[in-house]
Amino acid sequence: MSRPTSTYRIQLTPDFGFAQVAEIAPYLRELGVSHVYLSPILQSVPASLHGYDVVDHSSIRAEFGGASGLRELAGHLAAHDLAIVADIVPNHMNTENAHFWSVLKDGTASPYAGWFDIDWDGGKVALPVLGDGAEPVVDGEVLRYYEHEYPYPGHYRLVPYTEGPGYRRFFDVSSLIGLRAEDPAVFFATHEVIFWLLDEGLIEGLRVDHPDGLADPRGYLERLRQRSGGVWTVVEKILIGEERLPADWACDGTTGYETLNRITRLFVDPEGADPLIRLFARQTGQSTDYRAVADRSKRDVLELFFTAEVVRLARAAEEDPETIKDVLAAMPVYRAYVVPGERPPPDSVAILEEVAPPELARKLLYGPAEAVVRFQQTTGPVMAKGVEDTALYRWYPLAALNEVGGEPDAFGIEVKEFHEFCAGLPPYTMTTLSTHDTKRSEDVRARLAVLAEIPEEWAEAVAQWSAALAFDPHLDYLAWQNLVGAWPISAERLAAYLLKAAREAKTRISWVRPDPAYEQGVRDFAERAVRLPVGEFVARIDPYAMVNSLGAKIVQLMMPGVPDVYQGNEMTDFSLVDPDNRRPVTFGRRPATAWDAAKLLLTSQALRLRRRIEPAAPYRPLFASGEAAGHVVAFARGRGAVAVATRLPVRLARRGGWAGTTLMLPPGSWHDLMTGCRFTGRIPMAHLLGRNPVALLERS
Secondary structure: OOOOOOEEEEOOEOOEOHHHHHHOHHHHHHHOOOEEEEOOOEEEOOOOOOOOOEEEEEEEOHHHOHHHHHHHHHHHHHHOOOEEEEEEOOOEEEOOOHHHHHHHHHHHHOOOHHHEOEOOEOOEEEEEEEOOOOOOEEEOOEEEEOOEEEEOOOOEEEEEOOOOOOEOEEOOEEEEEEEOOOOHHHHHHHHHHHHHHHHOOOOOEEEEOOHHHOOOHHHHHHHHHHHHOOOEEEEOOOOOOOOOOOOOOOOOEEOOHHHHHHHHHHOOOHHHHHHHHHHHHHHHOOOOOHHHHHHHHHHHHHHHHOHHHHHHHHHHHOOOHHHHHHHHHHOOOOOOOOOOOOOOOHHHHHHHHHHOOHHHHHHHHHOOHHHHHHHHHHHHHHHHHHHHHHHHHHOOOOHHHOOOOOOOOOOOOOHHHHHHHHHOOOOOOEEOOOOOOOOEOHHHHHHHHHHOOOHHHHHHHHHHHHHHOOOOHHHHHHHHHHHHHHOOOOHHHHHHHHHHHHHHHOOOOOOOOOOHHHHHHHHHHHHHHOOOOHHHHHHHHHHHHHHHHHHHHHHHHHOOOEEEEEOOOOOOOOOEOOOHHHOOOOOOOOOOOHHHHHHHHHHHHHHHHHHHOOOOOOEEEEOEEOOOHHHEEEEEEOOOEEEEEEOOHHHHHHOOOOOOOEEEOOOOOEEEOOOOOEEOOEEEHHHHOOOOOEEEEEEO
């Protein structure tokens, strides 16, 4: 099996399955990718548009073409020198599956009782589905409650949907039940098809969804590596700040959120922090202290969603539930890497001793396995729901920074610090700029990054729009940013985004607390907002946004790691959070703008160049000299490639451009794949980047 030099992420749907992927194989090969990275392929809920709700691990999803369709796809891709990376979901599955039905019917006597992480209460498991006072109806051997069906009688009890379930779930989604992948029998049963595909060479790589939910991610990855033969594997692990992936996890790296956030910050002006934070506070009335907002948000979701999880953890740790909540809210990362019975890592000890009372910290580090494991399986959901899905919708001075794993109060990063980060990356980790889960696509962030360089002009534009149209100060300022970032956008798309944002923020409405009048107000606001002269402002910033976009792209595609391109992002994409970023893509479309054309050329040239250089080629920082040296990010990969990008383009233009600034290239003659020009030695930046804001050089 070969390791990828690059991947291209495809979101499979019932309307875009294996046959449709096969049709675009020539396009993907011409683009330069080596592997097609597919969303989950096992049988999920038939209408699912994402595939993370698996119902049958023993079959390939019929809506995509089944096993025969996948085999045909693999053969077709191989004929175009392409292979498949598969996304797998070991942590959970949908509750509407035959195995869980057996458990509901027969209780602990079911042969599948050990599959699921269940908290039995008097021999029954709580199912949170009851809502409006309607009574379940007996229909022969089935108990029906609206669209739900259960065996009658059975080993379960129906409880209000506002209560937590009697099982571990994915985040707060009660329709996704936690699997006990730590059990070897469950592991092999839920991976049998994946191993068959690997054994036959039909797939050549794996992306592991949500490893933080597993009881023992290290043990899981060790077992996976042993059985898979060491196939290329990356994990969807969210790392915060200086946190790094544990060295003893048997994988090649992460799916790249830590890289995405650093690249974004590389193109954000730190001098914009204070004025943008003040503007945000003035427009919204919110606090200037992000950490306080994040803490409040985590406490809110603990009260709203995680009572059952807190009670279960408190019981295991023999601790007061309120103390457990305090510790969960204070956790700064998604997981402490503690394995029961082993000496915990020093970083985990330091974190737990800081956030927990001494006796509780001791239990969570050295105590009963149940307490140690439950705590680690709970911190991730609290971080995800409290920060990703709440705080990031409440605190947004610059929404470009509000990404999965991001720190929205961390404006900018110095070039030297970025080089140090790159030098420490595993050679086969994945890098990315956009995913199916990002809050905004890379080009939306590229536009918003410009605002940090022009906070006064931005404040004037916001004042004008706000004078013409106002609705809810908690939402309006977020609307203006996303309207600019996604322009042009329909009223329907904007309204859908704002409704989701408002529900996630949970300040006026939420998913479980609707307000029809408020929601209609959001739709009316969106209808009027898209008619404002926002396009005039966007036209002024787009030349600089294009610089940010191309700069981020060349850095991501050429830095250490395996670069992933999310579907359609080889050209401009101005999508917002899902489901907006999962809309159908027109593959192979012609560039519609100069930005499109430049991004497509850059992406294809970089991906082809990555095929010609060693994936683990050394990374060598290059530094410019002169007045504008801080506007250059440049590096060499091995002896055969150099990438150069412009950063902070507004400030660069205001200081007069590249005059007096030069870059020393590695010895030899270099050919710019973007312009066809040739360079050697110390090059004036005005010469090197005179026609494009980026340069991609290959040794002649």
